[in-house]
Amino acid sequence: MTAQATLNSKQYDVLVIGSGAAGLTLALHLAARYRVALLSKQRLQDGSTWFAQGGIAAVLDEMDSADSHIADTLDAGAGLCHPDAVRFTVENSTAAIQWLIDQGVDFTREQGEYHLTKEGGHSHRRIIHSADATGRAVHSTLIEKVRATDNIDCFEHHVALDLIRQPDPSKGRFRCAGAYIYNKNTEEVELFQARAVVLATGGASKAYLYTSNPDGASGDGIAMAWRAGCRVANMEFNQFHPTCLYHPKAKASLVTEALRGEGARLKLPDGSRFMHRFDKRGELAPRDIVARAIDHEMKRLGADCLYLDISHKDSQFVREHFPTVYNNCLQYGIDITREPIPVVPAAHYTCGGVMVDQFGRTDLDQLYAIGETTFTGLHGANRLASNSLLECLVYARSAALHLDEMLEEVQPPRPAPAWDASRVTDSDEDVVISHNWDELRRFMWDYVGIVRTRKRLLRAEHRVRLLQQEIREFYANYKITSDLIELRNLALVSELIIRSALDRRESRGLHYSLDYPNLRELAMDTILVPENFADQQQFV
Structure with a gap:
C-alpha cells in the first residue's frame, strides 16, 4: 500500500479504464442507459489510437470479399488465428466503419468515393483512412462525442492501480467490484466502484527500448487482470513495426505501412533493394517478415538504419496522401519527395493479452477487456496491418451490446475498503x-x-x-x-x-x-494461468 489513505469513493454502472478507440466506443454505446466513468492515465488523446496512421481494414469494395479478408488474416497469423474470431471481426467490419462515419469521422475521398489503400499482407485495397492520420481523425471525433455526452464522466490523469475482487454469494464465484485509482492531480488513491469494469488500456510495447508507442503503453490492464486471477495468452508475439523514423530526436515516430502500399521501396545504404531475397511479395510481405529482413540486413552490414524511398513517386501525390509523414520528416530536415527516409524496426503491437470471449468477458465475473489489452484469437502469431483499430471497434460494440442487455440484472458491489497507506513514507531514492x-x-x-x-x-x-x-x-x-x-x-x-x-x-x-527455427506441425496457443485462477471458479 503506497499512497495516502482516502475516503473518496465514486459509484458508477460501468468503469472504463482507458480512453482509446475501444474505450470510447464502448462508453458511447452504453451512455444512453448507464452512467459511465471513463479513465485516462494522461489526457484523453494521449493513447496509441491518436498516433495510428495507416487506417482500418474492412470489406468496403465490391471487388473485395469477407472470405478474402479472412484468408489474408489467417495467412498473416501463421496458423494461430482462431477462425471464428476472424470471421466475427471481418463480418462486422462494414457496420463498424459505418458507425464511425455516422459519428462524423472524415475519411479520405477521391472523386466522391472513399479512397481505399493497400498494406502488407492484404490482397485487396481495403484500408479506409483519413490521409495518413486516421487515428487522430477517429480519436478526435470520438473524444468530442464523449465530452458532449451527459452520462459519461471523464477522469484524465487517473492511473489504475489494482482491481477489486469480491465474493458473489449468488454465484459462488468472485466478481470484479471496481478498482483503486491513483489521481495524479491530488496524488491520492481513490476508490471507483461499478457493476462492471472494462479494461481498455492498450498494449505493452513500452517494455522495449525502441517503440512506436506513446509512453502510456505499459501493459497496465494485462498486469491488473493477471493479478486478479485472469489467464493471458500468446504474450510472446510482440509485433515490431518494420519502419520507424531513425533520428535522435524522433521519439516514437511511425512511418506508416501505407507508403509501401503505394510503392515505397526498402533499400540498403548503397541504394539497392533487398526484400525480394526474403519474400516474393517484397515490400508488401507481412510485418514479421519485413521486420526480420531489416533486422538481418542491419546486423549483416553493421548499419544503424536502412531506408524507405518513395521519392520516385509524384511529389504532389506524396504530400497529399502522406501529409503527416511528410511534415514530420521535414522537421528533421528530410524531404521524402526528394530523398529516402532512414528507418529501423521498433516494438509496435502486443498480439497476446487477457483471454476474452466474443463479448469481451474475462475469467473474472463483471470484468471485461477490449482492444490491444486482449487476446481474442484474431491476430494469431502476427497481426495483419490495420486489423487493430477494427478489433477495437468490433469488440467494443459487442461488449457494449452484451453489457446493455445484462447490466440491469447485476447488483451493485458491496462497499470496498479505502486504500491504506498508513505505513509508507516518501521516497528519497526515485x-x-x-x-x-x-x-x-x-x-x-x-x-x-x-x-x-x-x-x-x-x-x-x-x-x-x-x-x-x-x-x-x-x-x-x-x-x-x-x-x-x-x-x-x-x-x-x-x-x-x-x-x-x-x-x-x-x-x-x-x-x-x-x-x-522450424515450425511445429501442431499450432497451439501459449496460455499462462495465474496461481489464483481457481479462485475465480469457486470460493469457500
Missing part, C-alpha cells in the same frame, strides 16, 4: 525507479527482441525476477508515483512475455528462435 526502467527496456530489447535464443531468454528471465523483487520492496515501503505503477506493471508483463517465449519451442510468426 533514481531506483528510473534505473530499473532503463535496465528492463534494454534487456528486453537485447534478449527478447526480433530474433531470440533460449540462452538470451533465460538471462532475461533471471534479470526480470531480480527487478521484480526490488520493485516489490519499493512498492511496499514508499508512496506511489505513476512511474512506479507503470514500472510494476511492465516488469510483470515482461515476465509473462519471457515465460511465453520460453514455452514456444518453434519459430512462428513474430516469435523467431535461432534454437528452434
